[in-house]
Amino acid sequence: MQRRGFVAGAAALFLGACSKVADSSAGQSLFRASEKWHRGAQRLLGGGGLVKEYDRSEISPFFRGNGSQTVDTPEYAAAQAAGFADWRLEVTGLVTHPLSLSLDNLRRLPQRTQITRHDCVEGWSAIGEWTGPQLSSILEGAQLLPEARFIVFRCADTLGGARYYESIDLDDAFHPQTIIAHALNGEPLPVRNGAPLRLRVERQLGYKHAKYLTGIEAVASLEGIEGGKGGYWEDRAGYHWYAGI
């Protein structure tokens, strides 16, 4: 019953967020999606479970930035100057209801806050408190088509001339600790950490946590997307696509 209340609330928010969504069909599809979600969640909780969450006292005094530390375009500078008021997260690909979500839309979804440890392959770690909606709520609103198997994350920054991107499977996409974070340690995300939106996918290494998010795309296969290996570093340096910790 609690779940139903939550889903009804999420449906109302998405109806407000997206004019493409027709009232009754969206409501029904959210119920169906929630049942599917529940099966997935039970499987996950029975299997892998949650990664460790830390105490407030363990938060690192400074969460360093790594890789891109800003987005070097006039558009990003303008967006930053405007407090990211016009930033949109586009939800596209194999979904019934494409969405275009503002930061306000994302802040009004049910929020999850988690204090986790970030591990970078370059040999450093930091503990931070991240807040944002679960990716699962967003995907419930968009309603994945049955062919969807991966979620691709599109970023605003380029590194060495190529756009950063990442991807995860649906197990990680629907994991309770997978969130689209808009805040770090109770403040809007600093630019170096991916303002205004970044992925937290807590069972995997740092390079999977795409910063400067502009889009989420549901796809059936990673073939044909950029270098075809599912991520910026996977394409270039042979990093593993599944970077489980």
Ligand SMILES: Nc1nc2c(c(=O)[nH]1)N[C@H]1C(S)=C(S)[C@@H](COP(=O)(O)O)O[C@H]1N2
């Ligand atoms: N868009 C984008 N996302 C990115 C990167 C990047 O360069 N661009 N670097 C990755 C790497 S290797 C790490 S360790 C983390 C660093 O996150 P931080 O800058 O918040 O420390 O972001 C990841 N996500």
Ligand SMILES: [Mo]
């Ligand atoms: Mo990293």
